[in-house]
Amino acid sequence: MTYILAIDQGTTSSRAILFDADMQRAGTAQHEFTQHFPQEGWVEHDPEEIWDSVLRVCREVMQSVGATPDQIAGIGITNQRETTVVWDKQTGEPIHNAIVWQDRRTADICARYKQAGCEDDVTQQTGLLLDPYFSGTKVKWLLDNVPGARDRAEAGDLLFGTIDSFLIWRLTEGCNHVTDATNAARTLLFDIHKGCWSTEICDLLDVPMSMLPEVQDCASDFGKTTLIGGNIPILGVAGDQQAATIGQACFQPGMMKSTYGTGCFALLNTGPQPVASKNRLLTTIAYQLDGQKTYALEGSIFVAGAAVQWLRDALQIIETAPESGELAQQADPNQHVVLVPAFTGLGAPYWKPDCRGAVFGLTRNSGRAEFAKATLESIAYQTRDLWHAMQGDWGADTDVILRVDGGASASDWAMQGLSDYLGAEVDRPVMQETTALGAAWLAGMRAGIYPDQQQFAETWALDRRFEPKLSANDRDAAYARWQRAVQAAMAF
Numbered sequence: 001m002t003y004i005l006a007i008d009q010g011t012t013s014s015r016a017i018l019f020d021a022d023m024q025r026a027g028t029a030q031h032e033f034t035q036h037f038p039q040e041g042w043v044e045h046d047p048e049e050i051w052d053s054v055l056r057v058c059r060e061v062m063q064s065v066g067a068t069p070d071q072i073a074g075i076g077i078t079n080q081r082e083t084t085v086v087w088d089k090q091t092g093e094p095i096h097n098a099i100v101w102q103d104r105r106t107a108d109i110c111a112r113y114k115q116a117g118c119e120d121d122v123t124q125q126t127g128l129l130l131d132p133y134f135s136g137t138k139v140k141w142l143l144d145n146v147p148g149a150r151d152r153a154e155a156g157d158l159l160f161g162t163i164d165s166f167l168i169w170r171l172t173e174g175c176n177h178v179t180d181a182t183n184a185a186r187t188l189l190f191d192i193h194k195g196c197w198s199t200e201i202c203d204l205l206d207v208p209m210s211m212l213p214e215v216q217d218c219a220s221d222f223g224k225t226t227l228i229g230g231n232i233p234i235l236g237v238a239g240d241q242q243a244a245t246i247g248q249a250c251f252q253p254g255m256m257k258s259t260y261g262t263g264c265f266a267l268l269n270t271g272p273q274p275v276a277s278k279n280r281l282l283t284t285i286a287y288q289l290d291g292q293k294t295y296a297l298e299g300s301i302f303v304a305g306a307a308v309q310w311l312r313d314a315l316q317i318i319e320t321a322p323e324s325g326e327l328a329q330q331a332d333p334n335q336h337v338v339l340v341p342a343f344t345g346l347g348a349p350y351w352k353p354d355c356r357g358a359v360f361g362l363t364r365n366s367g368r369a370e371f372a373k374a375t376l377e378s379i380a381y382q383t384r385d386l387w388h389a390m391q392g393d394w395g396a397d398t399d400v401i402l403r404v405d406g407g408a409s410a411s412d413w414a415m416q417g418l419s420d421y422l423g424a425e426v427d428r429p430v431m432q433e434t435t436a437l438g439a440a441w442l443a444g445m446r447a448g449i450y451p452d453q454q455q456f457a458e459t460w461a462l463d464r465r466f467e468p469k470l471s472a473n474d475r476d477a478a479y480a481r482w483q484r485a486v487q488a489a490m491a492f
């Protein structure tokens with residue numbers, strides 16, 4: 001038997017999935033790791049804990065399936081994007097915890113650059129906005145705040161990487177400092193048109209270019225590892241949202257996927273030409289194969305499934321995530337409670353890092369069920385914000401079918417609500433591990449055991465299509481309530 005090992009290093013857990021030669025899942029291992037919140041708005045991960053969790057899940061999945069290293073034809077890595085690690089080139093030791101994509105500590109740095117009129121130029125080159133979400137200002141913060149870091153970086157002793165890059169450095173025991181084009185495209189330091197690091201932006205943010213990894217195609221040779229036995233090549237890398245776009249086979253311009261994990265990330269394939277957004281979406285690289293870039297418009301929402309976790313962990317009104325749908329179903333249809341889950345600011349298309357969450361429309365009778373309903377509906381409303389912005393930029397009509405995945409897409413109630421509030425069809429595939437599948441396909445195709453792009457696209461299979469049932473009037477009235485709630489939350 002031949003396998004591909006996909007490593008999915010996500011925001012809350014690390015997963016390893018073995019796919020067999022038919023691209024079927026043979027086994028999965030998963031471990032959650034600690035989320036550190038040292039100050040309000042700060043989110044960190046311990047890179048050593050991430051590293052340990054990755055090695056552990058790789059070994060566990062191999063053991064559970066009974067796969068030997070010589071049966072693994074290649075490794076595909078997909079990862080939480082933007083999360084920033086800086087480490088010592090000699091020892092491989094991180095100089096600080098990883099600063100996670102959700103972290104808002106660089107909001108003031110971004111505001112200063114914006115006031116100085118830098119945003120247009122940065123957006124033109126990177127497709128991104130001056131928001132703390134992206135890696136660039138996080139690297140700057142580390143160099144300016146960790147004692148001695150700037151001198152060490154300028155002396156060429158420190159390296160920067162997103163999680164993929166850090167994992168490859170560790171897996172190859174310090175031989176390879178590399179990343180792929182999709183991860184590079186999320187750093188705020190990469191010119192997505194020229195396909196190289198931007199000297200101008202590195203100067204602007206005071207990031208020495210000697211720290212930056214080499215950028216490769218998504219399916220290429222990233223080095224070999226002996227750390228899980230054998231000598232296994234790493235052949236595929238993509239940021240997790242891009243890997244899901246690949247796993248959902250959104251290979252044609254106009255195809256769109258939306259992933260509902262911790263946050264929600266919608267990517268619309270726009271083909272070989274980048275589309276500059278007029279509606280504050282991001283322009284990003286969907287994938288780069290054989291040196292050819294395919295671009296996407298992306299809408300990034302910071303809190304989707306995380307709001308369900310909030311119901312479970314902070315409010316304690318559910319014990320498990322799936323209960324949210326059961327509870328929402330029991331809500332009083334005459335109450336219009338609206339939750340704006342801006343727990344870590346608002347992402348696309350608002351980009352308000354300082355905004356915080358709010359609940360509107362409470363009555364004496366509002367209870368657990370209404371909170372659950374408002375939480376799941378907030379996922380749909382936020383997607384509609386993105387949907388409108390995408391239509392404005394791309395001119396897509398309502399016939400566009402949305403392919404969904406991620407943990408919260410398992411909720412029939414939430415997906416029906418999504419279809420209702422979008423007024424569009426929503427397709428959920430049989431294969432729920434689209435992110436890992438995307439990374440596995442990149443590696444398997446490179447290894448020569450998986451089919452080409454077109455044949456791979458033909459293997460996509462529908463689990464369920466959700467069709468809109470709400471009248472246009474009810475849909476528009478509900479969305480108008482959401483828009484008023486967002487404006488009020490931003491004004492607070």
Ligand SMILES: Nc1ncnc2c1ncn2[C@@H]1O[C@H](COP(=O)(O)OP(=O)(O)O)[C@@H](O)[C@H]1O
Pocket residue numbers: 010011012013260261262263304305306307308309321322323324325406407408409410411414
């Ligand atoms: N049945 C469900 N209904 C609603 N939300 C769910 C359900 N199952 C999982 N979730 C949410 O999905 C998220 C986990 O999805 P996952 O794709 O594993 O996320 P990530 O990769 O960001 O860690 C959690 O935030 C959880 O609250």
Ligand SMILES: O=P(O)(O)OC[C@H](O)CO
Pocket residue numbers: 009010011012079080081082101239240241261262263
């Ligand atoms: O790890 P996830 O699934 O929450 O995805 C995080 C995104 O990549 C952040 O941009």
